[in-house]
Amino acid sequence: MKDLNRRTVVAGISAMGLGAAALSRANRSSADTTLERELNLDDPASNLEAYIKLRGDIAGAHVYDMVRGQIYGLIPGQAARPLFKTIGAGRASYTRVSSLEYQAETRYVGILLDWETEQPLERWLNPYTEKRCQVPVTQYGPSKVRLLPDRTDFTGNGASSPPPAIRPWFLMGGMVHILDSIISPVAESLRPDADLMTYSGDARLLADPRITGVPSQLSFTAVESWRDWMAMELTGSLWWHVSGVKLADAGDYPAELRSELRRHDPDFLPGDR
Secondary structure, eight states: OOOOOHHHHHHHHHHHHHHHHHHHHHTOOHHHHHHHHHHOTTSHHHHHHHHHHHHSOTTOOOEEEEEEEEEEEEOTTSOOEEEEEEEEEEEEEEEEEETTEEEEEEEEEEEEEOTTTOOBOSEEEOTTTOOEEEOOOEEEEEEEEEEETTEEESSSOSOSSOOSOOOOEEEETTEEEEEEEEEOOOOGGGOOEEEEEEEEEEHHHHTOTTOSOOOEEEEEEEEEOOOGGGOOOSSOEEEEEEEEEEOSSGGGSOHHHHHHHHHHOTTSSTTOO
16 A cells, blocks of 8 residues: 555545536536526635635634544554544634635634544543553644635735635535535644534525525545554554534533533633633
């Protein structure tokens, strides 16, 4: 099996996304054709606005989401090995800078779970090394990022002029799917590190100018280097398969997850401080 690297993975997913769009347009229904004209997602400004509506709310309201999924280990020449499950919570608000740029304030808490019991892991027996590891909670933010028509800029130093590309998209059965790839600004030694996502939502809601944020779902695959705390001694990577959903409000988190959020990030939930 060839070593996975983030450039190969991202190039492949981008090609699949553009191919899917071409196939979708060649076989779209008349209803989809009408919605496609209304949405005009080949226009960078329209594409970016639709993407923000799927991720959050263009009016600036705090938006909460939840993800769940599985994480596998990939070693060249071996079958993928189940390692853990995961649950996570994100909070974000989006501010319009221009028609071609939004700024997001984000925070995230991710918890690894035992594969069998689905209980939060504090210690984990590494099946590759037979060593027991302390398992930290993953926390990002609060942080600010720039969202441009074709990419997310973590550095804040990206070019302000509009890039020629847009996020790949397709419309099928009245649902818009916008593809995105997030490349974390990590050192070369830590690659691969690519998050490959698809946000999906109702095209009719997206086309309504009165609606600032629409219900959406997320499908998410990531190829990531081993975490440092795993103390891996073999070449390989982590392979994430995750699904997510935008919540109506923070009260929709399960009680057990709200308890974990209060423990790890007391400022995450509204009204806790």
